[in-house]
Amino acid sequence: xxxxxxxxxxxxxxxxxxxxxxxxxxxxxxxxxxxxxxxxxxxxxxxxxxxxxxxxxxxxxxxxxxxxxxxxxxxxxxxxxxxxxxxxxxxxxxxxxxxxxxxxxxxxxxxxxxxxxxxxxxxxxxxxxxxxxxxxxxxxxxxxxxxxxxxxxxxxxxxxxxxxxxxxxxxxxxxxxxxxxxxxxxxxxxxxxxxxxxxxxxxxxxxxxxxxxxxxxxxxxxxxxxxxxxxxxxxxxxxxxxxxxxxxxxxxxxxxxxxxxxxxxxxxxxxxxxxxxxxxxxxxxxxxxxxxxxxxxxxxxxxxxxxxxxxxxxxxxxxxxxxxxxxxxxxxxxxxxxxxxxxxxxxxxxxxxxxxxxxxxxxxxxxxxxxxxxxxxxxxxxxxxxxxxxxxxxxxxxxxxxxxxxxxxxxxxxxxxxxxxxxxxxxxxxxxxxxxxxxxxxxxxxxxxxxxxxxxxxxxxxxxxxxxxxxxxxxxxx
Numbered sequence: 001x002x003x004x005x006x007x008x009x010x011x012x013x014x015x016x017x018x019x020x021x022x023x024x025x026x027x028x029x030x031x032x033x034x035x036x037x038x039x040x041x042x043x044x045x046x047x048x049x050x051x052x053x054x055x056x057x058x059x060x061x062x063x064x065x066x067x068x069x070x071x072x073x074x075x076x077x078x079x080x081x082x083x084x085x086x087x088x089x090x091x092x093x094x095x096x097x098x099x100x101x102x103x104x105x106x107x108x109x110x111x112x113x114x115x116x117x118x119x120x121x122x123x124x125x126x127x128x129x130x131x132x133x134x135x136x137x138x139x140x141x142x143x144x145x146x147x148x149x150x151x152x153x154x155x156x157x158x159x160x161x162x163x164x165x166x167x168x169x170x171x172x173x174x175x176x177x178x179x180x181x182x183x184x185x186x187x188x189x190x191x192x193x194x195x196x197x198x199x200x201x202x203x204x205x206x207x208x209x210x211x212x213x214x215x216x217x218x219x220x221x222x223x224x225x226x227x228x229x230x231x232x233x234x235x236x237x238x239x240x241x242x243x244x245x246x247x248x249x250x251x252x253x254x255x256x257x258x259x260x261x262x263x264x265x266x267x268x269x270x271x272x273x274x275x276x277x278x279x280x281x282x283x284x285x286x287x288x289x290x291x292x293x294x295x296x297x298x299x300x301x302x303x304x305x306x307x308x309x310x311x312x313x314x315x316x317x318x319x320x321x322x323x324x325x326x327x328x329x330x331x332x333x334x335x336x337x338x339x340x341x342x343x344x345x346x347x348x349x350x351x352x353x354x355x356x357x358x359x360x361x362x363x364x365x366x367x368x369x370x371x372x373x374x375x376x377x378x379x380x381x382x383x384x385x386x387x388x389x390x391x392x393x394x395x396x397x398x399x400x401x402x403x404x405x406x407x408x409x410x411x412x413x414x415x416x417x418x419x420x421x422x423x424x425x426x427x428x429x430x431x432x433x434x435x436x437x438x439x440x441x442x443x444x445x446x447x448x449x450x451x452x453x454x455x456x457x458x459x460x461x462x463x464x465x466x467x468x469x470x471x472x473x474x475x476x477x478x
Contacts, residue, residue: 011042011092012085017321017353026090030097030321032354033082039353040082041097044090060091067093069137070160077128079148079158099151101291103144107208109291117289118209119273120282121147124155125202126270132160133195133266140193142201143179144208151292153284180223181216185257188224196259199269203254203262206273210235210244215255228257246276287442292456321352328358335381336365339374343471346454427473428457 007019007029014031017039021028026044033040045063067084074080080096103121106113113121125147132138139146139160148156178187184200186193207215215232216223226232235244235251250272256262263269274281320329329348337344351364362382369375421440428436443456454474458467 008087011044011087011094012083014040014042014094015356016042017356030353031094033094037354039097040094042092042094044092046090063091063093070095072135072137073132073160075128075131076154077124077156078132078160079156081160098156100148100156103147103149103205106149106291107144107212110212111289111291112212113209113289114286115277116279116282117285118206119277119279120153120285121149121155121209122202122206122273123270123281124284125157125205126266126273128155128157129195129198129202129266130270132157133198138193138195138198139201140187140197141178141182142198142205143182144205145179147205149285149290151290153282153287153290155285180220181214181227183224183227184259185228186259188228194259195266196262196264199254199262199266200256200259202266202269203251206247206254207232207235207251210247210251231255247273250276287439292442320349324352332358332361332365332382336378338381339369339378341450343454343474346458346471349455424457424474427470430469430473 008016010016011029011031013035014033016029016031018030019027020030020041026046029042029044031040031042032038045060047060064084067081070078070081071084079098081093082096083094085092085094125142129139129142137160139157141159142157146158148158150156178197178201182201182204184193184197187197204215211233216226218226231252232255235248236242250269253272254262254269263272320326329352333344333348336348340347347365347368348361351361351368355361355364362379366375366379369378421444425436425440428440439457443453447453447456458470
């Protein structure tokens, strides 16, 4: 287990609330932006691990390049970068914190994508690449591990760490970078490159989405030879018949050996896919396909090895934020549950992410309550609590919230009653529209625990302001 002593208290203005994972060159932390009041991810690189030059060396320049490249981009399909900074022992980037699973995780689970989902993923990817290319930024490492499907089915590109910016003021020549199987021939040959390296890599991704395997496989040397000299197996191989025949010329053009024979832009690639598809394009991957990730950041999948919870899993509860005593938070939750019901865990968890001491936590929670009588009931309960561990880290007593209806199922667990389900769906629909019914049903299918139910619902709402509005709406309806 990671020791608290190795987790820094803050990076610049950002207080750290937990460790998200470690990579070869640094770590990724969960932190809080006190100005905008939002959770962020802090990606670091340690000076002592740089092979040469320290803060002024080529790897440090590469890290600054990541911040500058992504910082120039503002697109819903690209993980946002907020700030680049330096500390005594490392440099850091503050970036968007969202939840989802990488496409690599989908492939590792042998996910079979329907045609509509393949088209949706590729259109989202190429839209984001077009935005970057128009701003003279190309990624140079498009691969499944850098493509994240969020819990709502939308795609984001992560890690512009080896992107090249035209007319950049970074003068170092970087060595060959990228991932075998997605690197085009010109990069192997050391020829000049441009945005069409991303077109080639996107073609390799599309091939894998259709076939379930990469177009070029094997040891690094064998992959390099194949990329430079051989065409991949036909899309119709492996018993696929004519299912993907209409995409064959599209994928082969994207994977052309010579850059001039590929699609000249990501937009042309996208249009060729749409022409071959000839159907309505979904803005997101279907909810039946999406793997729901709990408590993990999008865009940092390579920094840690924890696996996402499989769609439909109901095991376990959401963990408390790092740095807090679970028994203390469990006791605070117990007192709050007497006032607000099963949303207590959600509120405590969110408040604990924003502060690091008990007094501030209690004051934040009290400020969330609507009436003076609720605040007094909560504060009175906290003042008399010894903060002893609560069995199971859940409410020790049933909720006394007047608007909450419990029903029992055969194994003795509680679940939401039909009235509560209807109110929750209505409140969610006011924030995200018709998708609310799907998200509520999915959450109820995944768990019979009311607290976990609300956590799952919140993960289906992307905007922090929308999450806050939903919580207020639900509580007002009680």
